[in-house]
Amino acid sequence: MLSYRHSFHAGNHADVLKHTVQALIIEALKGKDKPFVYHDSHSGAGRYDLQSEHAEKTAECVDGIGRLWGLDCPQLLHPYLKAVKAINPTGDLRYYPGSPKMAGLLLRAQDRLVLTELHPTDFPLLKQEFGGDRRAKIYKTDGYQQLRASLPPQERRGVVLIDPPYELKTEYADLVNGIEQSIKRWATGTYAIWYPVVFRENIDFVERRLKASGIKSILKIEMNVMGDSNAHGMTGSGMIVINPPWKLEQQMNELLPWLTEKLAQGPGSRFSVEWLAAE
Numbered sequence: 001m002l003s004y005r006h007s008f009h010a011g012n013h014a015d016v017l018k019h020t021v022q023a024l025i026i027e028a029l030k031g032k033d034k035p036f037v038y039h040d041s042h043s044g045a046g047r048y049d050l051q052s053e054h055a056e057k058t059a060e061c062v063d064g065i066g067r068l069w070g071l072d073c074p075q076l077l078h079p080y081l082k083a084v085k086a087i088n089p090t091g092d093l094r095y096y097p098g099s100p101k102m103a104g105l106l107l108r109a110q111d112r113l114v115l116t117e118l119h120p121t122d123f124p125l126l127k128q129e130f131g132g133d134r135r136a137k138i139y140k141t142d143g144y145q146q147l148r149a150s151l152p153p154q155e156r157r158g159v160v161l162i163d164p165p166y167e168l169k170t171e172y173a174d175l176v177n178g179i180e181q182s183i184k185r186w187a188t189g190t191y192a193i194w195y196p197v198v199f200r201e202n203i204d205f206v207e208r209r210l211k212a213s214g215i216k217s218i219l220k221i222e223m224n225v226m227g228d229s230n231a232h233g234m235t236g237s238g239m240i241v242i243n244p245p246w247k248l249e250q251q252m253n254e255l256l257p258w259l260t261e262k263l264a265q266g267p268g269s270r271f272s273v274e275w276l277a278a279e
């Protein structure tokens with residue numbers, strides 16, 4: 001089943017959190033000259049037009065990137081905003097970079113991207129977005145299958161972003177299985193896993209399985225724009241980061257009070273940064 005289209009959600013509060021964390025991880029990897037790989041298992045289209053019919057129908061970006069655009073934002077948001085500004089050179093907010101485009105804009109000439117996307121409409125858009133970029137390899141295949149085929153990367157440094165659509169409840173078990181298999185192949189990579197807060201039980205399941213897996217160094221970052229509720233759709237989102245850069249915990253504790261306040265939509269908004277497993 002491939003009904004999910006990220007074009008309806010691009011630039012919302014969850015994308016702000018996901019891509020901010022992604023950008024901070026990439027900036028940390030750039031601290032060394034040695035090349036690294038960025039692997040995106042569920043890439044989407046790469047670029048979204050915020051004036052498209054899909055984006056305008058939900059207008060989710062209004063309460064996401066739209067609330068930050070033009071504000072004097074904390075320095076920790078600058079890598080993320082630098083990428084968003086780069087595809088909006090006129091200064092008007094028209095386009096939003098999905099995770100692969102965000103990475104493409106932040107990576108250096110010596111770094112590499114491995115991108116997978118299955119959707120028959122989004123895959124050609126992604127290919128077109130990276131046309132001529134020799135750093136990028138783009139596959140129309142299952143994201144977890146490609147992880148099995150590509151890990152460990154030749155560089156032995158880098159980050160894997162796992163951002164499934166979670167259309168089916170079974171995708172939470174697929175996620176944990178995919179992580180466990182990837183870690184067996186490449187234990188030292190950074191893995192950044194996005195999840196929505198819709199039904200708390202699904203997150204509890206992932207947490208339980210990860211805690212029982214024996215995988216070490218797992219940081220969980222969550223931002224809720226309102227209190228948990230089964231009636232309001234997605235009330236927040238989180239990033240589970242395995243082998244995070246050493247400063248990420250401190251950076252998120254510094255940034256999230258400001259960001260949560262700016263993106264809050266109702267009572268019960270909050271954030272948390274906690275270790276599911278220590279190093």
Ligand SMILES: C[S@@+](CC[C@H](N)C(=O)[O-])C[C@H]1O[C@@H](n2cnc3c(N)ncnc32)[C@H](O)[C@@H]1O
Binds near residue numbers: 042099116122165
């Ligand atoms: C949440 S969206 C990705 C958004 C993107 N990571 C971003 O932040 O801009 C999830 C994407 O996964 C794709 N997808 C679904 N199942 C997949 C699979 N088994 N392998 C690879 N991609 C898949 C969907 O078509 C969709 O574009």
